[in-house]
Amino acid sequence: MKILTLIRQVPDAEARVKAAGGQMDLGGTTMVIDGMDEYGVEEALQLREGGADVEEIIGLAVGPAQTEDAVRTALAMGIDRAIHVETSGYLDPIAVSKVVATVAQEEGVSLIFAGGQQADWDSQALGAATAERLSWPQATWTNDLALSGGTLTGRHDVDSGSENFQLDLPAVVTTQQGLNEPRYPTLPNIMKAKKKELRKDDLSRFGAQNKVQLVSSEIQVRQRKNQLIDGSDPQTAAQELLGLLRNEAKVLN
Amino acid sequence: MILIIAEHKDGQLSKSTAEMIQAARASGQAGPVTALVLGSGVGDVANQAAQFADQVLVADRPELGSYNAELWAAASAQIAQQGQASLVMTGGSRSGREFAPRVAVKLDAPYLEDVIHLQAAEGGVQAQRYSYLARVTETQQASGPVVVVSVKPGAFAPAAPTGQQGPQYDVDLELPQPRLQVTGKNEEKLDRVALTEADVIVTGGRGVGSSEKFGELVEGLADAIGAGVGATRAVVDAGWRPYGEQVGQTGKTVQPGAYIALGVSGAVQHLSGMGKSKYIVAINKDADAPIFKVADYGIVGDVNEIVPALISAARS
Numbered sequence: 001m002k003i004l005t006l007i008r009q010v011p012d013a014e015a016r017v018k019a020a021g022g023q024m025d026l027g028g029t030t031m032v033i034d035g036m037d038e039y040g041v042e043e044a045l046q047l048r049e050g051g052a053d054v055e056e057i058i059g060l061a062v063g064p065a066q067t068e069d070a071v072r073t074a075l076a077m078g079i080d081r082a083i084h085v086e087t088s089g090y091l092d093p094i095a096v097s098k099v100v101a102t103v104a105q106e107e108g109v110s111l112i113f114a115g116g117q118q119a120d121w122d123s124q125a126l127g128a129a130t131a132e133r134l135s136w137p138q139a140t141w142t143n144d145l146a147l148s149g150g151t152l153t154g155r156h157d158v159d160s161g162s163e164n165f166q167l168d169l170p171a172v173v174t175t176q177q178g179l180n181e182p183r184y185p186t187l188p189n190i191m192k193a194k195k196k197e198l199r200k201d202d203l204s205r206f207g208a209q210n211k212v213q214l215v216s217s218e219i220q221v222r223q224r225k226n227q228l229i230d231g232s233d234p235q236t237a238a239q240e241l242l243g244l245l246r247n248e249a250k251v252l253n
Numbered sequence: 254m255i256l257i258i259a260e261h262k263d264g265q266l267s268k269s270t271a272e273m274i275q276a277a278r279a280s281g282q283a284g285p286v287t288a289l290v291l292g293s294g295v296g297d298v299a300n301q302a303a304q305f306a307d308q309v310l311v312a313d314r315p316e317l318g319s320y321n322a323e324l325w326a327a328a329s330a331q332i333a334q335q336g337q338a339s340l341v342m343t344g345g346s347r348s349g350r351e352f353a354p355r356v357a358v359k360l361d362a363p364y365l366e367d368v369i370h371l372q373a374a375e376g377g378v379q380a381q382r383y384s385y386l387a388r389v390t391e392t393q394q395a396s397g398p399v400v401v402v403s404v405k406p407g408a409f410a411p412a413a414p415t416g417q418q419g420p421q422y423d424v425d426l427e428l429p430q431p432r433l434q435v436t437g438k439n440e441e442k443l444d445r446v447a448l449t450e451a452d453v454i455v456t457g458g459r460g461v462g463s464s465e466k467f468g469e470l471v472e473g474l475a476d477a478i479g480a481g482v483g484a485t486r487a488v489v490d491a492g493w494r495p496y497g498e499q500v501g502q503t504g505k506t507v508q509p510g511a512y513i514a515l516g517v518s519g520a521v522q523h524l525s526g527m528g529k530s531k532y533i534v535a536i537n538k539d540a541d542a543p544i545f546k547v548a549d550y551g552i553v554g555d556v557n558e559i560v561p562a563l564i565s566a567a568r569s
Contacts, residue, residue, distance in 0.1 A: 132355035
């Protein structure tokens with residue numbers, strides 16, 4: 001079987017993000033492979049290392065030129081090759097799912113890993129939309145997974161806790177914290193990754209059209225009171241805080 | 254019509270359904286606000302929905318007894334097509350955000366996800382939503398005969414009952430055979446107010462010191478003031494608390510009236526889950542902790558001294 005694992009490049013969580021003139025300005029922002037996608041890369045590698053019949057692990061990134069850095073990270077973690085469909089400007093997740101589904105069919109993959117929620121869009125739509133385009137089932141927010149023959153078993157989060165599930169391939173699985181501990185690329189593997197295939201593909205051939213227009217992006221900084229209470233006398237500090245919560249914030253009786 | 258896929262649990266309509274109905278009415282879109290109730294033995298839920306919606310469509314079938322993304326997507330898309338819906342709305346719950354994209358693809362429609370504001374715009378609707386770990390507010394616009402929208406829980410006030418019972422109609426559906434088989438359920442046991450519905454939340458971070466101290470300080474204060482209990486990822490990773498209490502990027506998103514953070518440093522992943530709280534209170538001995546930057550009230554001090562004083566003051 002072949003596995004397709006999706007790679008998105010997002011701002012490092014601790015990096016400052018800026019907006020100017022209603023548009024995001026990511027110049028100078030530290031960009032990294034999305035942490036949720038790393039779980040998918042790691043899981044694909046672990047399935048193979050655990051003895052599953054994995055013929056090839058292919059990475060797919062849809063994003064601007066610099067996304068290549070995140071793809072190189074995934075190659076250095078151990079995936080076999082990668083495809084980068086370069087974009088300029090905003091492309092919504094439903095549009096991106098068209099690219100993913102097409103590549104999945106062309107490459108003959110039977111399992112797709114996607115992050116549960118991307119840290120740039122704050123969207124959970126890509127995995128589900130891809131599954132629907134392929135008429136495949138999906139397991140989202142997966143935090144435990146095993147593959148036996150063509151059957152996946154695992155556990156995933158749902159509205160009121162979690163569920164154990166069983167699912168026959170082909171399928172889309174979205175990944176999250178708890179599924180595994182993604183490995184760090186080692187120096188030899190970073191060197192090896194430079195020789196692995198990273199094929200560029202042309203967005204125009206996929207017919208992926210935005211259905212949603214991004215009108216503007218604004219950084220909303222909520223003004224906080226930043227009122228510091230002297231903690232040197234715990235009793236007095238406690239009384240003062242409770243007074244503020246009762247009388248000023250009016251959140252306690 | 255505007256089609257709302259009702260959320261319900263244990264025979265009760267969820268607050269999120271009334272919120273979706275409010276979002277639908279506030280959107281200015283034309284047509285009756287129609288609730289679709291999917292499930293098994295959902296007569297009571299349909300009656301509750303009829304108090305809020307202009308009309309209720311009911312699919313009461315054994316195979317809809319538990320949620321499944323493929324079934325919910327198929328049902329929603331069929332009814333949306335038959336009724337020529339202009340908007341299809343789901344909750345911004347895990348399930349709502351899981352099946353809504355499938356509906357959008359089935360209908361070849363745009364999808365506005367986890368919206369906090371919605372209004373009619375030329376040829377369609379305009380919405381606001383958060384992005385970049387909730388640090389950015391985006392405005393998006395979508396047009397077309399039909400637009401799929403998921404509505405962020407808590408972003409809209411619940412609609413008030415109309416004072417009438419809207420008419421109810423049974424609907425026929427062609428449902429696929431679901432392929433994801435559920436082999437076991439692990440329900441969260443909550444003996445306190447649910448995190449996403451709590452007006453006040455007390456959350457503990459690694460700074461509380463241990464699992465035992467978490468119980469003494471975080472749960473102690475929550476019980477003294479009638480609050481929900483939250484935890485940071487570090488605390489969940491350490492095994493002190495269950496995942497169901499985790500607040501943040503990979504846990505729950507909350508927006509209470511007050512969020513009291515004990516021994517929480519304030520990593521961005523955590524802030525993305527609680528940064529929209531009305532009031533934020535931070536108690537931490539590290540004066541440089543990032544949480545103080547977003548706090549309304551802060552106490553630099555040892556949680557072992559401050560929190561017991563808070564508990565006894567709240568109780569007296």
